Amino acid sequence: MAAVPLEVACSLAGWSGLYVLLCRLWPRRGPEWNCRLVTLTHGVAIVTLTAYVIFVDGPWPLTHAGSENTPRQTSALCVCLGYFLFDASWCVRFGGESAVMLGHHAASIAGILLALATGASACETCAVIFGSELTNPLLQARWFLRRLGRYDSLLGDAVDLLFIVLFAGVRVGVGGALFYCELTSPRTSAVMKLGGVVMYGLAWVFMVDIARFGYKKSHMRYRQWREKRKESRVDRRLADETKRQNE
Template sequence: MPLHPELSTASLIKLTSFLCWSWSYIYCAAKVPGKCPEWYSRAVTLVHGSVATLAGLWQCDVLNLSRKRLTSKITAAHYSVMVWSWGYFAFDLLWCIIYWTDSYVMLIHHLSALIAINVYMGKDYTGCTFPCTLALMEITNPLLQARWFLRYEGYDKVILYYVVEIIYLISFIGLRGIFGTYLTYKILHSDIFDMDEKLISLVFYIVSLIFISEIIGYVAYKYKTKIEEFKGFLIEVGYILNGHW
């Protein structure tokens, strides 16, 4: 039996998006030879993360966010961002499978993103909900990629690397952990989101918590000495102040 016309069109558009992202990876590898596969993948990821953040923030328009805008009819611009991001996540999921990186969480993250986009593409009245979600999920991504490129090029001992890393770590924990907890609570207790949207939010929140636990472990391991030095500094300051008073 032939596929439903709408399903065929949607599938073709998503396939086109996937091929465009795949072509971008191949083009990058051809223009910048001599790098490892992850370098090219992260270059593509940097493009998606940067543009997705800007497009998501523009469509979300946080300052004018309202119940009406979150439940308004999806526009062509909203749909375009969904399709565009679906192609990227499909490409990156395939890349992660081919070049296995031992990160089950990342595979779950990409698979969840694909399912979430499919769900939102099937709805008519979710307004700017997806762009807002995309912006929150991707806003720290450019910092993550910049940190990786600095380390890859041997600049992991310069002050710029530490500045980028610290800003990334604080931003990720603040946005995904603190602000994400608040948003997830509001979404789960809201009557304007369907059950599948609430489930998607919960899955992304759990994935974010896993990422945060890994970040905390990384910080504890890498900055243990510096943290101890800072504690010692605070103790000395305390002694000085107590002696002064």
């Protein structure tokens, strides 16, 4: 446990240092651009790290919820906690995040702190982080595409579709199974079960917003497709009339 604060401090310093470096390299891009680059880097790194912890190192979170933390699980949580402390500080400094997102940050920090302080439940906490961060690179890609003017394209539609499918399938679907296992596990403490309720509830709040977005965008794309189809019919009709007149 003595090494945990040092690991968290090193993680916080590392993510903060990366942000400062990016601001030096691309000062004209602005703070949010560079912060999202840090977020994208963390998303890829923590998904890779927690995937190894879950699928290779073990134990399996669906059967060992509430078990004692392993050294690799602890290190993964320290890396993630350092990032969340950096990102929460950035959000407070520059603003722009919704109350729900700030609540998600606070719940994530509290959950990781509890797992580290109690020395247990890092197993399912790493699984929650994996599921939560799996869609994060897609979310950042969507933002970068918007800033670069390439969002309204087939690539933008593909990113949105993959994001919705992964969010619904992993965070809500598989997350629901993990949530049930955590609630029914005799090893998991009551406070960690309460944290699971908060995190899964937030996932459903995001899911409702995402479903609304998906419905609106699919309806818009369908309407655009109908208009293009109508225009192509008109163009073909005019072309046929012109051909007949020339004959």
